Amino acid sequence: xxxxxxxxxxxxxxxxxxxxxxxxxxxxxxxxxxxxxxxxxxxxxxxxxxxxxxxxxxxxxxxxxxxxxxxxxxxxxxxxxxxxxxxxxxxxxxxxxxxxxxxxxxxxxxxxxxxxxxxxxxxxxxxxxxxxxxxxxxxxxxxxxxxxxxxxxxxxxxxxxxxxxxxxxxxxxxxxxxxxxxxxxxxxxxxxxxxxxxxxxxxxxxxxxxxxxxxxxxxxxxxxxxxxxxxxxxxxxxxxxxxxxxxxxxxxxxxxxxxxxxxxxxxxxxxxxxxxx
Amino acid sequence: xxxxxxxxxxxxxxxxxxxxxxxxxxxxxxxxxxxxxxxxxxxxxxxxxxxxxxxxxxxxxxxxxxxxxxxxxxxxxxxxxxxxxxxxxxxxxxxxxxxxxxxxxxxxxxxxxxxxxxxxxxxxxxxxxxxxxxxxxxxxxxxxxxxxxxxxxxxxxxxxxxxxxxxxxxxxxxxxxxxxxxxxxxxxxxxxxxxxxxxxxxxxxxxxxxxxxxxxxxxxxxxxxxxxxxxxx
Numbered sequence: 348x349x350x351x352x353x354x355x356x357x358x359x360x361x362x363x364x365x366x367x368x369x370x371x372x373x374x375x376x377x378x379x380x381x382x383x384x385x386x387x388x389x390x391x392x393x394x395x396x397x398x399x400x401x402x403x404x405x406x407x408x409x410x411x412x413x414x415x416x417x418x419x420x421x422x423x424x425x426x427x428x429x430x431x432x433x434x435x436x437x438x439x440x441x442x443x444x445x446x447x448x449x450x451x452x453x454x455x456x457x458x459x460x461x462x463x464x465x466x467x468x469x470x471x472x473x474x475x476x477x478x479x480x481x482x483x484x485x486x487x488x489x490x491x492x493x494x495x496x497x498x499x500x501x502x503x504x505x506x507x508x509x510x511x512x513x514x515x516x517x518x519x520x521x522x523x524x525x526x527x528x529x530x531x532x533x534x535x536x537x538x539x540x541x542x543x544x545x546x547x548x549x550x551x552x553x554x555x556x557x558x559x560x561x562x563x564x565x566x567x568x569x570x571x572x573x574x575x576x577x578x579x580x581x582x583x584x585x586x587x588x589x590x591x592x593x594x595x596x597x598x599x600x601x602x603x604x605x606x607x608x609x610x611x612x613x614x615x616x617x618x619x620x621x622x623x624x
Numbered sequence: 625x626x627x628x629x630x631x632x633x634x635x636x637x638x639x640x641x642x643x644x645x646x647x648x649x650x651x652x653x654x655x656x657x658x659x660x661x662x663x664x665x666x667x668x669x670x671x672x673x674x675x676x677x678x679x680x681x682x683x684x685x686x687x688x689x690x691x692x693x694x695x696x697x698x699x700x701x702x703x704x705x706x707x708x709x710x711x712x713x714x715x716x717x718x719x720x721x722x723x724x725x726x727x728x729x730x731x732x733x734x735x736x737x738x739x740x741x742x743x744x745x746x747x748x749x750x751x752x753x754x755x756x757x758x759x760x761x762x763x764x765x766x767x768x769x770x771x772x773x774x775x776x777x778x779x780x781x782x783x784x785x786x787x788x789x790x791x792x793x794x795x796x797x798x799x800x801x802x803x804x805x806x807x808x809x810x811x812x813x814x815x816x817x818x819x820x821x822x823x824x825x826x827x828x829x830x831x832x833x834x835x836x837x838x839x840x841x842x843x844x845x846x847x848x849x850x851x852x853x854x855x856x857x
Binding site for chain 2: 379384387388389390393396397406409410411424425454499524525526527548549551552583
């Protein structure tokens with residue numbers, strides 16, 4: 348009997364504490380932002396979206412996927428605004444009429460990570476294409492995202508610049524996000540292209556080190572694009588525009604430039620827009 | 625090795641000093657799993673019982689389909705739920721994508737076959753003559769199913785527990801349908817994935833511990849119900 352009472356009491360407590368909270372949440376004027384995992388994994392996305400929601404009262408649904416998928420969501424009219432990093436694809440996206448007002452507003456950079464033993468002997472080389480060439484010719488292991496993300500696209504550009512293709516037996520496509528891809532490279536002691544912020548957040552748990560950085564090609568530019576409301580009438584054009592304006596504002600600039608200073612004691616993202624607002 | 629121990633230490637601290645962010649995630653996880661289990665039970669138990677009792681053509685095929693459904697890959701459910709619920713999809717007008725409602729829908733689809741299949745097997749395990757006898761005593765179909773279910777409540781509750789377990793631990797479908805949005809659709813499993821991505825293994829371990837603790841409490845309650853009723857027989 349007591350057992351029975353305890354059981355029912357537990358069930359009711361659980362139900363009571365939970366059911367009154369979430370039914371009320373309704374959605375209509377929500378803005379759907381399709382963005383990339385690198386922005387979310389650093390924690391920058393949450394900070395900016397929280398600030399925007401607090402300021403405007405609008406609700407943002409920020410969906411973090413790869414740049415390839417984000418652009419696809421834009422092509423289908425499933426997102427209102429995109430925050431992506433693959434300039435060539437972005438330009439094509441706008442030319443095809445899916446997007447408007449493309450604005451490049453910030454950047455961070457990629458680094459090439461490798462094992463401390465440096466089997467490809469590339470430590471300290473600045474030219475990324477040369478690094479890739481040596482990795483290919485010495486058949487040392489390279490781990491790729493392999494997921495059509497902005498980082499994967501950048502990797503393909505560097506292979507193209509290098510004029511070689513990676514050795515098939517020494518090339519792994521992880522098919523996962525940045526952090527797991529770095530983890531795979533760490534376990535297998537291979538080389539990997541990663542954005543600096545992911546590297547910094549994983550630094551304490553991996554043995555890989557930066558073997559190359561600073562090349563112009565390793566700059567990673569982020570842009571905002573509004574999904575063209577003329578093409579997709581269901582797009583929340585007003586909400587998207589409000590978020591667009593906020594992300595390009597001085598408030599946003601301040602958040603972005605100060606982000607990461609406390610946790611990683613260095614700036615992660617750099618503002619690219621001329622101050623004119 | 626050290627960072628695993630450190631993770632556990634921080635995990636225990638986080639577990640007992642529940643901050644508001646973790647609490648919101650915990651509440652949403654509970655809300656979605658309990659509501660989805662409840663709906664799946666309402667569909668699955670009667671459906672399983674009726675299929676078990678009634679004779680109709682293609683019965684074996686139907687049962688095979690349900691058994692297949694018990695192993696439905698959550699990411700496939702998630703994919704189709706996203707396609708159907710998306711703005712331009714057939715159910716886009718509901719505006720359920722990236723909301724808790726959409727997540728409940730996906731979870732119901734995952735759990736219903738499990739609960740249906742296990743209830744079906746439970747009802748079938750009862751001697752057919754028992755059912756015939758109830759009917760002979762003048763019970764309607766509905767009444768006789770009720771009597772049967774009471775007789776086998778141990779197995780039926782096991783079906784509920786299995787359904788709940790599959791839902792609370794699920795990550796693929798809720799990630800796709802919910803979008804892991806902070807404060808809106810982030811649940812314990814997707815938060816754990818995100819924290820691991822961010823390299824915050826201590827928080828990921830903490831969330832894992834919270835998930836296990838919560839799952840244990842719910843299962844404890846269900847087990848109490850299951851075992852206490854049995855003892856009165």
